[in-house]
Amino acid sequence: MSPRKSAADAAATRARILDRTLALAVVHGLEGVTIGLLAEDLGMSKAGVVGPFGTKEELHLAVLDEAAERFRAEVLAPLAGARPGTGRLVRAHDAWFAYMASDRHAGCFLAAVAAEFDARPGPVRDRVREAFARWDAFVLAELRAALDAAELPPDTDLDQLRFELRGITLAADQGVQLWHDPETPARAGRAVRRLLTPRRLP
Amino acid sequence: MSPRKSAADAAATRARILDRTLALAVVHGLEGVTIGLLAEDLGMSKAGVVGPFGTKEELHLAVLDEAAERFRAEVLAPLAGARPGTGRLVRAHDAWFAYMASDRHAGCFLAAVAAEFDARPGPVRDRVREAFARWDAFVLAELRAALDAAELPPDTDLDQLRFELRGITLAADQGVQLWHDPETPARAGRAVRRLLTPRRLP
């Protein structure tokens, strides 16, 4: 407990811990962010770091939620008013690619944790799956709207398209994170357009 | 040193250690395979595990080479006699997707380590990059051969195609590892064909 602090102070401390955990996890992986490393980084005691969350795993889950929320706020929220369909889906991907290339890596973080925990059943893997499943649901809804609006050929395999869009985002993630290729966002944007823009036959 | 063992025995021990390290790293990540875990799994002492390699990092590098060699032997070697071009490139991807769906995961392992170490400069990241760069070189050579044989339109952006093929393999990896979707290899194969098969205009 923190008897000297108000509820607002406690929430601010929690937010600081989540922010640094996210930043360190991008480098070291979620499992690599030890309580000790985090305590030193924050200039706090280990007990102070774990306290607000209970256990390291609860902290992990809170960081995943924080990353998902940042991603939603930065990539999806600005498009809330636009009309569903290929146009908004292309812009959503462009926003993601720009977000990747910035120094804020919530999306890359989720992809990295997906790879880190894909063979380890448990609440962390479940939470990452849920984050990806929410994105998939968004993509499929946009594709269905596009199909209804005849922006895509009527026989389009939407699941196939969703799979290929996922591929482009993962390749973009690798292009940014592993290769530091500055052309990645543009290349990924072109790939999305190749997939979603109907081929006009001459 | 192991004064009671012949050189052949020493090599067999080394191979056993590498085999188990690879299997455990698929689950726990490369950093998650501690010397103690490995020693218990192998029924050996920690000194016996580290000895043949010197340090844990040398063991890591040896495992990366082992994975790259297995991948080469299982996916690329069988296609050595075929003619370069889109046909062989499609078959190489199909072989990779089938390999993913098997219980042998050297390819997935390399992708996982790429994500695990992409923000950690050092020899491990360098080695993973080299493995991916070798695959990229193969892909680009096939694409150039395809272009020379007019299997692709003359204005094809080969780097763009290489990027999109990388995306398909990463999406396939996630489909198998995170989602356990049995349709993944077929779906990924279709994606590769959509990309490499020239669109015949009516």
Add this chain to the structure above:
DNA sequence: CCTACCGATCGGTAGG
């Protein structure tokens, strides 16, 4: 390739 051991660090708790 084993035993025995090293200092450092792990996640976490008791108590304030």
Add this chain to the structure above:
DNA sequence: CCTACCGATCGGTAGG
């Protein structure tokens, strides 16, 4: 949110 502390495990080494 801190100090002080717990047993367990970390990577690695000395010596055989």
